[in-house]
Amino acid sequence: MTETAQSITIVKNGPLIVRGSIPLSVQTIGVNDEGEAVKWIEGKQYPLQAVYSLCRCGQSKKHPFCDGSHAKCGFDGTETAERLPIVELSKTYDGPDIYLTDAKCYCALARFCDPHGGVWNMVKLSDDPEIRPVLLQEVWDCPAGRLVAWDKKTGEAIEPKFEPSIVLIEDPQKHCSGPIWVRGGIPVISADGTPYEIRNRVTLCRCGASHNKPFCDARHLLTHFKATEDK
């Protein structure tokens, strides 16, 4: 029996169809005493399914799965995101050992980039052996892949290793549920059949409110989106 390739296909004005037995779990943004985002806290792991459909309209009563509510609520899931490679949408921040690329349009406001003065300042000190790992960890914790660190010597992206997996982000500090974090280079295919650029870290909208669909643009914080779990 041949295994189905791993992929996420967007249904027009409907859910995300996940194929290829991709693990699904919940992770929460953990904060320190100062209220800074500093760690991912692992949560519920869903039973493995070969194929499943994830809600992206925000109206399902069986989150994270689609229950057909998108049809009743007249969900407009039009994909408005740019199809350009992320580097063409990014601003570059230079440093001695590392440079950063920053594509603000993908920001999911997870806030891991802010502690220690922010990655944009730390990159200027990227030849400091104490600062470099802190900088890299903050960049790697950016679920959206808005931020990418590049080795100046090799010109290669310095990326964390992820098994292909999907994480539902919870953000209790902001009293909301966050986007769908797609990790490990899983192909995301538009409703028109066109694949998006494959990236190691991507966040897809699950509240239905993004203006940059299928990607998250942090509007879940404005709409105070709360996923209603399947019981």
Ligand code: FES
């Ligand atoms: S996409 Fe189907 S219920 Fe939300």
